[in-house]
């Protein structure tokens with residue numbers, strides 16, 4: 001793969017051995033070198049410009065949120081500096097942030113492709129983690145409130161008798177380039193732009209291997225039978241917490257029987273057709289492939305480049 005895929009370049013040392021080191025954490029929270037990413041309802045503070053970047057702020061500018069118990073996630077160390085994400089959703093008017101030199105709160109999906117690879121990866125981590133905390137404030141065993149632990153990487157039930165521990169989840173999604181000879185199977189869902197094609201995808205279910213999930217999803221959505229499955233690459237997809245697992249799958253049959261709930265259309269395409277669709281991926285012309293930030297685009301590209 002020649003283009004680094006969006007969200008795959010996170011190079012934090014996550015330093016999990018420090019997540020419960022209270023002294024070290026207290027020092028980092030006061031260290032003027034430490035960097036904090038303020039997030040407002042899952043939107044990230046960004047300095048927009050020719051090369052947009054995360055608007056990391058020093059601790060004194062987020063002190064209010066450090067003091068009031070806002071969700072704080074230790075993202076990791078980079079170049080010897082501790083980096084955190086902090087939830088500042090209590091800011092009433094995000095268009096008028098606490099300091100005039102702050103950037104703007106921007107939707108992660110719309111900005112990530114413009115950031116450098118590491119920073120896009122940092123956003124994926126921060127967005128998934130904050131989203132999980134927001135939606136898991138209560139213990140799923142007994143229903144009592146839970147509290148943040150391990151610098152954000154766990155929550156513990158507040159009822160001592162229960163003590164339930166809960167951990168942030170990652171949901172595996174198989175996304176598969178189904179091929180048969182020199183043709184591949186692509187489709188698009190009923191809620192997607194017409195004739196913007198993607199590789200087929202679906203959640204891996206409990207008790208399934210990746211290969212079984214791939215075969216089941218393709219059979220359910222298109223009726224096509226698949227044999228050999230080969231892993232290609234993966235991509236965190238923080239909406240809210242998926243891990244896209246890109247695979248190649250060899251079809252053993254060709255006839256398509258569409259599941260209309262999952263797909264509006266699916267068809268077989270040649271390499272020349274797919275090259276043309278890739279070239280149009282950032283235009284409004286159709287038929288086109290999904291944009292380069294999607295792993296489907298990269299799988300299709302890799303297939304057209306295969307000898």
Ligand SMILES: [Zn+2]
Nearest residue numbers: 139142157162
């Ligand atoms: Zn509980």
